[in-house]
Amino acid sequence: MPSDNHAAPSGNHAEPAVLVEHPAEGITVLRLNRPRRLNAINSELIDGLLDAVAEVRRDRRCRAVVLTGSGRGFCAGADLAGYGVPRGFDDPRELQRNYAVQEHLSAAVTSLTSLQVPVVAAVNGPAAGGGMALAAAADIRVVSPDATFTVAFVKVGLSGCDLGLSWLLPRMIGAGRAYELMLTGRTVEAEEAGRIGLANRVVAADQLLDEALRTAGLIAANSPWGVRMTKQVMWSQLEVGSLRAGMELENRTQVLSTYTGDVTEAMRAFQEKRAPQWAGDQS
Template structure:
């Protein structure tokens, strides 16, 4: 995987680095396939507890590489519409896969996040921004729909419909400070502290029960898909019983009495 670096660190934390710094980690066909390969590894590795995604160099991801997209349109042998649809489906599948990873995903956003790169930020479960981070949903300004790679579904759920419409319809960029104010990111930190701060958050999550964390992500994601409080509570009840049967609750109680950190079972 030349365009995506995947490193497994201590405490079950995996660091995924988008690695085309000379092009602000812009997306190419190789990038897409490398990302799918990395997601295959992460989805099947139960020892990975938390995934951190960031960009190499001075940017997170500038969206699709326009030079590369011109080559794809000219060289496609299935016709532009058919070729474009296949490419779009392959790219947007990455956002769905990141959103559905069993592990919590934290985006550590450095510099620009635009287009499908912005969608990748939205697909994460948590977002921390460097002071240099900036965000662009500018498709409407170049003749395309701003709803791309899941943005139309993810963005309004994170910041509300009115703010989403303003940013998508105008296509204006916004900075890290505004992203924090509207609730897109949970915090903004100096650039040099971005990765350390994100790793601290990942470590705090990884210290909890692996099964409990996984079920928390699953139950919240499922609750967003249903319209009934009764159904959400029924799902929560079943999840709590499953978690209680793992033995992690007993270990947490023993650890509390013994005034030590809990030693939860690993998958």
């Protein structure tokens, strides 16, 4: 399938804040695109990301997403030049405006965790503050040696607990490591990120996108329903309180999955030595 690249609708500026690319069948790349600011977060970038994720939700052909940054940064956190005002917000009161900004940022994080298809973050440089939260919200993180991770919030007089990181990090790297990173605000280099589980693997910078696309391709080759249910159940299991409850959730999901016809098709394809034609591929 030929590449199909376009911009997520995010305003009238000459350079869109988020680019949407289709490099291969079933794979969508979302590229944060403010390279001169290391893809720092402002209202335009968040609007563009929310629009792009909404587009993925509507695209029944999409099987996996790769999230990355233009230039030498992934996302350097909040833009110190100013955030702006969330789209559609017109309340002049300071408290209401600041709370709207907080909800706007939080929506970008949860839009990734709740997306029906998996997200692979290709972290090509600094991921700080909100940028680290976006990377943590992905299902898989592949990073280059230039990648760094910094919670950052505590360094500017705020609580280190922001944008879901106080929930995500302990589950990802353990409570002790998470507390240290959030209390000190120190920067984690790529090698350490891989060692502590913050990154799934570290690859050469010139191989980063290819590796992320390869991983996305492995996901896209599986049953669309099976992948969707795997992501949904895995995220739900982070909130389930017991093995019994977790297994009951799995049991119901597995029975539901037998009704797609994909199990029968997988067995037939194996016997016939061909690639399966999944039920979702017929849509």
